[in-house]
Amino acid sequence: MAEREVDRSVSQTVKAQLALRDQILSGSLRPGERISELQAVETTGASRTPVRMALVRLEEEGLLEAIPSGGFMVKAFSERDISDSIELRGTLEGLAARFAAERGVSARELEPLKECLAAIEELLRQVPISVDAFSSYVALNARFHALLTELSRSPPLIRQIDRASALPFASPSGFVMAQSALPEAQQILIIGQEHHRVVIDAIENREGARAEAVMREHARLAVRNLRLALRNRTHLDLLPALALIKTATD
Amino acid sequence: MAEREVDRSVSQTVKAQLALRDQILSGSLRPGERISELQAVETTGASRTPVRMALVRLEEEGLLEAIPSGGFMVKAFSERDISDSIELRGTLEGLAARFAAERGVSARELEPLKECLAAIEELLRQVPISVDAFSSYVALNARFHALLTELSRSPPLIRQIDRASALPFASPSGFVMAQSALPEAQQILIIGQEHHRVVIDAIENREGARAEAVMREHARLAVRNLRLALRNRTHLDLLPALALIKTATD
DNA sequence: TGAATACGTTATGTATACAATAGCGAGGGC
DNA sequence: GCCCTCGCTATTGTATACATAACGTATTCA
Known part of the structure; x- marks a missing residue:
């Protein structure tokens, strides 16, 4: 796990989900923009597995949309x-x-x-x-x-x-x-x-x-x-x- | 990947999701029963990562319920x-x-x-x-x-x-x-x-x-x-x- | 004999390594 | 000069190894 600082008080998945939702809602990630897993890993501090779980949850939540070729993008609403x-x-x-x-x-x-x-x-x-x-x-x-x-x-x-x-x-x-x-x-x-x-x-x-x-x-x-x-x-x-x-x- | 037989035509995640949903709906897994990831890995043929993604999706779908201490169980309905x-x-x-x-x-x-x-x-x-x-x-x-x-x-x-x-x-x-x-x-x-x-x-x-x-x-x-x-x-x-x-x- | 604690086993949560594909760019041919 | 193709790179999908927590069992003490 290298020198990564880990917060053990809440699950990494939940932490990542909250952090990503916050990024979406705060506008750090704009509608239509593709979410990079690597970037999400860096900004949330969790590793790829919990990040991916969080992405799936956010997709089901309606904030993200799956891209056919892979990955997710921030959903845009009219x-x-x-x-x-x-x-x-x-x-x-x-x-x-x-x-x-x-x-x-x-x-x-x-x-x-x-x-x-x-x-x-x-x-x-x-x-x-x-x-x-x-x-x-x-x-x-x-x-x-x-x-x-x-x-x-x-x-x-x-x-x-x-x-x-x-x-x-x-x-x-x-x-x-x-x-x-x-x-x-x-x-x-x-x-x-x-x-x-x-x-x-x-x-x-x-x-x-x-x-x-x-x-x-x-x-x-x-x-x-x-x-x-x-x-x-x-x-x-x-x-x-x-x-x-x-x-x-x- | 050892000697595992892999079907590349559909994603492992989707395959696992379909297989697990089928197990739930067919009654192989009964309401209230805990779903073992290991067992799911064996029955679906996918590895733990796609199985876990499938479990998260099925939870969001309403067929599964998260157990506080970890894992998922089949949801029961009145x-x-x-x-x-x-x-x-x-x-x-x-x-x-x-x-x-x-x-x-x-x-x-x-x-x-x-x-x-x-x-x-x-x-x-x-x-x-x-x-x-x-x-x-x-x-x-x-x-x-x-x-x-x-x-x-x-x-x-x-x-x-x-x-x-x-x-x-x-x-x-x-x-x-x-x-x-x-x-x-x-x-x-x-x-x-x-x-x-x-x-x-x-x-x-x-x-x-x-x-x-x-x-x-x-x-x-x-x-x-x-x-x-x-x-x-x-x-x-x-x-x-x-x-x-x-x-x-x- | 019953209850409580400690230990071991098992399963989940997390991290990372590996594989494959899609997108992009450069180079060559038409 | 434009288009097609080949190859590289970057990113996602998958697999597995490792850490940790929970549960069950056995043993011991009251």
């Missing part, structure tokens, strides 16, 4: 790919909300969701919102959606939603808004909280159809939001944006 | 896991149908779908259906659903539907029906074709909501079907069934 992914995710979340409503959720299980919503609304009360508060919002919003998904009690659905989240959560809309349109963004986010409130209410009252409908509407709001944010951009500089805002504004 | 997966897939197919309807599809693109439906209805005209005809039906039905999915023109959605299809297409309902309830199955399949006809019509007339609704109803039919087929079984002997019927009855 605006429609992103908006479709947001709608797709909203559809699955709608199903999760419906499952939660139909299968019943105790008041105790709903509590964390309500607390999360309260925290978000508290954040959004300051106008205009600060960049710091916005990034707190992003984390809390991700938590809200994760908690909601869990309430479906459906492992296959939860798994699919996780897989469907890569693109929506990496949506550039959050990035664009954070840069130039924070006040406008805030207005949209406040509307989004109304959706959050309704879905909790619908689940409490076991109204499956209403719970599902509001989550789908919630996604459509995010799509409109994305379109708005991208209107004046000539091209999608997508992946680099992912590192800055790791979750969407939905 | 009846609810399967029915949720069918409904999940139906929801995504509904979205695909809606996209197709809203985005517009030319008559030429719709032709293969119509031909496929005609072939299925021709098959189902013989009562009772033979086992051979049933397996032809299974293949044609998979084709119909694949063609429909393609019409959405949404790569992220197509990808998700592919990923969501593992469990529904492996549903034991087809197996159970093929074994003991072919005539009853046929009745249900005939109802399913009505859904297929409606979805084509809805796409042709650009009625997105109707296209979506009928695909979701189609999935609910498959779920009822699954419940019916499993009613008298005391446990799910799922994976072995997968090898016999590779696609669901939806």
